[in-house]
Amino acid sequence: MEWLAGHWRDVLDLGASHLYLAGVPLVVGLVLSVPLGWVAKRWGRAYPVVVTTTGLLYTVPSLALFVVMPLVLGTKILDPVNVVVAMTVYTVALMARTVADGLRAVPDHVEQAATAMGYKGLRRLFGVELPLAVPVIAAGLRVAAVSNVSIVSVASIIGVSQLGDLLIDGYNRVIWGELATGIVATVVLALALDALIVLGSRMLTPWRRAAGGHA
Template identity: 65%
Template sequence: MTWLPDNLGTVAHLAGAHTVLAGVPLLVGLALALPLGWLAHSRERWRPVLVAGTGLLYTIPSLALFVLMPILLGTRILDPVNVVVAMTLYTIALLVRTVADGLDSVPEHVTAAATAMGYGGLARTLRIDLPLAVPVIAAGLRVAAVSNVSIVSVASLIGVQQLGVLLTDGYGRNFPEELWVGIVSCLLLALAFDLVVVVTARLLTPWTRAGGVR
């Protein structure tokens, strides 16, 4: 049981790379999904195309998408950009419907009151609708965050360095300790991502905490 202490620096390096490869697409995907989800919410004719179209991206096998990216982007097979772009597409696929559903969840009387107070269009969306939709969006973001951490590990099969390397190396060398370190590390990273989303959502919705006080 000395493998982890002897290789702690390597595990930390791989965890850092894994965090970037899973976290950057989560942020970029959310930024892109917000306007797409708003269009799906506000333009009923576009909703089936946007929701179904982006959802189809998630049906593409991750390994196939990782291999396809260098052809589409003109990058090297081991370039981390391939993983970032692929994971961004997966994040968009998960979040467009979530954003649309979150905006749909805002009560009509609230939007009517906001309109009567002079809020309209983009201002109402940013200052009223979107903040109230945060709990629903955060729930979808938690799923996307955990999913990203899991799928990124598959990229080790094409040689991209992150925690998945511990899984492939541990299995290939029949070395259970390295394998278990990889599994536990991925689990802890997923839990950390989930915690960050939960805490951020709570900070953005202080009224939900105030509502629980008696």
């Protein structure tokens, strides 16, 4: 607490950077995963291709991906964009299969009923299928959020500042207060994102709350 009392502004700044580097890819990755998941669900032969390809992306070591990004994007090694793009890749790798599985979990009779009511194509996707898939997608998004917060810390090694700086500096200089603050702040950030996703999921599925209250 003594160390934190003298450095709380620095912790807030690093926390804001960490939130940006982990949160923006979460949103962008989810948006990109929706069409991939829809393709995998729509055409059965595409499912193993999407799942396998995105699964392989997640096996790439984070540090290697952070270093390669400047070569691919033409950016500088310290540019935060490198981390944002790399984390977006990881998010898509996690979420593409989740979205596909969520959409595939929608009962056939529900889709048929929606089609009979005039819901077709994208209208059925956004009006019926995605809302019903929200619980499955939210569960995957919670895993991706915690994963992003954890992996982003590695970016301190290449000089991109966030809460990982506290971990590295605290360990190297044997400042236990700084190290403990970095660990706690990272956990709190992950829990906050998780809670936000849970709240968003509940807001998007009011019928689940109604069913629970009725029961």
